Amino acid sequence: MKEQVIAEIHVVPLGTATTSLSHYVAACLDTIKQAQGISYQLTAMGTIIQGPLEQVLELAQKIHEVPFTMGAKRVATTIYIDDRRDRLATIEDKVKAVLSKSPNR
Amino acid sequence: MKEQVIAEIHVVPLGTATTSLSHYVAACLDTIKQAQGISYQLTAMGTIIQGPLEQVLELAQKIHEVPFTMGAKRVATTIYIDDRRDRLATIEDKVKAVLSKSPNR
Amino acid sequence: MKEQVIAEIHVVPLGTATTSLSHYVAACLDTIKQAQGISYQLTAMGTIIQGPLEQVLELAQKIHEVPFTMGAKRVATTIYIDDRRDRLATIEDKVKAVLSKSPNR
Amino acid sequence: MKEQVIAEIHVVPLGTATTSLSHYVAACLDTIKQAQGISYQLTAMGTIIQGPLEQVLELAQKIHEVPFTMGAKRVATTIYIDDRRDRLATIEDKVKAVLSKSPNR
Numbered sequence: 001m002k003e004q005v006i007a008e009i010h011v012v013p014l015g016t017a018t019t020s021l022s023h024y025v026a027a028c029l030d031t032i033k034q035a036q037g038i039s040y041q042l043t044a045m046g047t048i049i050q051g052p053l054e055q056v057l058e059l060a061q062k063i064h065e066v067p068f069t070m071g072a073k074r075v076a077t078t079i080y081i082d083d084r085r086d087r088l089a090t091i092e093d094k095v096k097a098v099l100s101k102s103p104n105r
Numbered sequence: 106m107k108e109q110v111i112a113e114i115h116v117v118p119l120g121t122a123t124t125s126l127s128h129y130v131a132a133c134l135d136t137i138k139q140a141q142g143i144s145y146q147l148t149a150m151g152t153i154i155q156g157p158l159e160q161v162l163e164l165a166q167k168i169h170e171v172p173f174t175m176g177a178k179r180v181a182t183t184i185y186i187d188d189r190r191d192r193l194a195t196i197e198d199k200v201k202a203v204l205s206k207s208p209n210r
Numbered sequence: 211m212k213e214q215v216i217a218e219i220h221v222v223p224l225g226t227a228t229t230s231l232s233h234y235v236a237a238c239l240d241t242i243k244q245a246q247g248i249s250y251q252l253t254a255m256g257t258i259i260q261g262p263l264e265q266v267l268e269l270a271q272k273i274h275e276v277p278f279t280m281g282a283k284r285v286a287t288t289i290y291i292d293d294r295r296d297r298l299a300t301i302e303d304k305v306k307a308v309l310s311k312s313p314n315r
Numbered sequence: 316m317k318e319q320v321i322a323e324i325h326v327v328p329l330g331t332a333t334t335s336l337s338h339y340v341a342a343c344l345d346t347i348k349q350a351q352g353i354s355y356q357l358t359a360m361g362t363i364i365q366g367p368l369e370q371v372l373e374l375a376q377k378i379h380e381v382p383f384t385m386g387a388k389r390v391a392t393t394i395y396i397d398d399r400r401d402r403l404a405t406i407e408d409k410v411k412a413v414l415s416k417s418p419n420r
Contacts (some may be wrong), residue, residue: 005179020225101131121330184288
């Protein structure tokens with residue numbers, strides 16, 4: 001497997017008149033699903049994606065555009081990248097590594 | 106149900122000599138498990154918790170201390186709070202709301 | 211000086227009908243100015259504050275409430291805490307430490 | 316002026332043996348200084364940069380690589396993008412807009 005990063009992406013349109021943002025998030029998720037070579041997991045606070053750094057950033061740029069195509073005038077996007085190069089780890093591996101060390105599991 | 110927020114907390118010790126941080130995260134998770142009235146979900150990028158705002162911040166302070174008790178000298182903690190007061194929603198509700206609007210589900 | 215942390219706080223009301231949020235930020239800033247024992251610096255992306263951890267979190271909770279008092283129904287707040295216990299450093303010290311090591315300054 | 320975004324970037328090497336990270340930040344800053352068409356401001360918590368979205372993300376990728384070239388094995392990078400398309404605003408404008416609305420200035 002080529003070097004990969006795990007990232008969490010969080011796209012929020014501002015000034016949208018309604019507090020409900022789930023249809024924007026759903027449209028972003030559809031863009032993520034169409035991306036090649038990217039694993040993803042939707043959470044309550046964002047979407048965790050895994051793939052090569054360059055493709056992750058390209059995808060981040062793409063989903064940042066999604067709310068604008070739906071009428072938003074301002075979008076705040078947070079990209080949090082965890083890039084570990086001494087060892088490969090998937091989204092699932094990271095969770096398992098923690099659980100295996102939790103005494104009260 | 107009393108007013109609740111959903112938050113993502115991410116505690117990272119800096120200057121730890123080793124790149125592996127999962128035992129710190131496991132210890133933080135154990136503190137979260139012992140908290141009363143808090144729902145939680147571990148993800149690859151942090152822990153999502155749900156509860157009343159004040160208790161969420163108290164818990165955040167508590168888990169921020171955990172790496173120090175394990176020898177860390179510097180800790181970077183991110184707390185991201187989503188507080189919606191027009192409607193109650195759980196961690197699961199938020200994910201379901203997105204999935205229900207995703208055309209390619 | 212008692213142990214202090216440096217934190218960046220970022221309070222964003224969602225679903226506000228207008229993309230302009232500066233009056234909300236101004237109201238948050240006024241709450242910060244009234245806090246005892248807190249140093250602060252306004253930036254284009256948030257407010258950096260310095261003080262004892264507990265007071266920083268109390269202040270974060272207070273300013274998170276500000277947009278609700280102004281009519282917001284949903285608020286997203288990010289608190290990023292840098293807590294270094296091996297050495298005291300102020301907001302200014304951190305910037306100076308970087309600049310002193312920058313070869314092209 | 317072409318459409319621009321304001322972003323805050325925060326690059327942190329993990330597992331570095333020492334809690335002092337300012338020489339990494341200084342090296343990242345030098346990479347930012349060499350970027351064409353980018354305005355920047357160093358803060359105690361990260362670097363705020365302004366420029367066209369694509370160049371901002373390219374620069375983010377470049378500075379994310381810097382700690383690896385200095386021996387780091389794991390790097391956590393946060394990119395927070397504020398992209399407002401109804402109105403141009405510089406890093407300075409955003410701060411001034413808040414201060415002009417602050418009653419106790």
